[in-house]
Amino acid sequence: MAAAVRCLGRVLIAHQRHSLSKMPYQTPLYPCSAYVQIPNRHFAAATKPAKKTKKGAKQKTLEEKKDEIEKIKSYPFMEGEPEDDVYLKHLYPRQIYDVEKAIHLLKKFQILDFTNPKQGVYLDLTLDMALGKKKKVEPFASVLSFPYPFISEINKVAVFTRNASEIKIAEENGAAIAGGTDLIQKILDDEIQLDFYVAVPEIMPELNPLKKKLKKRFPKLAQNSIGRDIPKMLELFKTGHEIKVDEERENFLKTKIATLDMSSDQIAANLQAVINEVCRHRPLSLGSFVVRALLRSSTSEG
Template sequence: QKKDKTEVAEEPKKQKKVINDENRHKPYGKTAWVPVDDVHILRYYPRTIYEAAEAIDMLKNFQKLDFTPHEQPVYVDLRLNMKLEKKKKVDPFISTVHLPHPFKAGMNRVLVFTEDAHQAKVAMENGAAIAGGVELIQPILDDEISADFYIAVPDILSKLVPLKNKLRKKFPKSKRGSVGLHIPKMLELFKTGHEYLVENECYIRTQIATLDMPKEHIFSNLRTVLLDVCSHRPADMGPFIERAIMASHTSEALWFRSQDVLQPEAEKKIIKWKKTRD
């Protein structure tokens, strides 16, 4: 009986059958490639995947037809292929980028940790909201002081351990670019930077613009975010973004082709749209 159990356990698993629809007159299990009518049952047809530029135009049209707020946020939702060689994976990451066309009106509040009086002065002169040493730890723990970003010089980092649980993902890290000696450069990034992170192992959902921005500005911000995302995985491992969705706050989700946005030709599109608008 034990022998039978061992034999059953050693049976090879059946591989999932992959059907190639490339040369078929219609996709397997579907009615046709494209619906004939405007009104149709979605499950009978393959999902429509748009060009990014077309998706932006559609979001703007949805807003006009639905009479929804024109300044509503535009989001991008990505699923990443985190696999590397030999069963390794890309670690979930947090990144801060400079968007070419910021959608926030004000600056981010940045707190600088340093015990050097000269460095603290430089920080304040370059736009830091607060600069100081270990005396800031207790007020932060008591919620008397807060900031959008926290940066630090290397010398003080070991003294900030009590803040790890409080700040969590905002705790200064060299990998994130929030630990260093060049305070003005760090402040330049974090004062106007846009932060996004990988959640649930392989998903990114972040705002990239507002719907009232020109089409080329939304596209340019989208391209900046996608290029930064793809920089976290070797290019020779194949496409990093498995699925890309764009949506506004009130619209339906639109699948789009991320690879088109990453191509060098996409930059020429932005220039062309700008000339047309001017």
């Protein structure tokens, strides 16, 4: 975990509250992460998910989003601990644990609550998308290879190339389909619907008609989906895991990172892989990118 501390040192953990334990104040951590918290199960109603609004009404100005981030970073909490089991939980900071401790607690509460030992483990991230001077990081999508994969399904990948020998290489390395511009109309007509699309550089100018159709899955150099090493690209995208920022909330990312029956070291390594990938999308010199991180399992509450 040493390599991960620059981006994430501690995590929140969503879990069932079996005892009233010490609640430390939020403190800044590392360049990529402002702080991370722990939502406990309290005797209070859970907050309702935000309602979807019309496209025109949902748009927020950059200043409003910046204010939200600043609220998270400097929210004033009550001093000390709550005296009762029933209290307004938004007045008290959530607990903060090191990654290893957070994973240990998730495993512990699974045993205490008799829930599925193979349930998913999820990471929720709130990001500061501001770049300064009224610019911001655009909602992004990335594909990464987990050091410890937990899904056996193979993604279906298309390879764009005009070269006959490259088409053969693609097919030999497990491409669902490989070809040139003859694939464009089939994709536009939904005859071809795959998980990912990769391409060699030479054919990119001819793929422009697919930009609106494929959106974030249109081949991009930054996503490692454009290149000459076709076997390497296929290896990544066939077994890779996609993470993406929510397009409606624009600063929120949630993804499954493991199953609870995996070892603590394996879960921690997968968490590190996600944090490292996320932190590529904003310069560390701008300060904390991850404003809040939450580690939870499928049955977590709070």
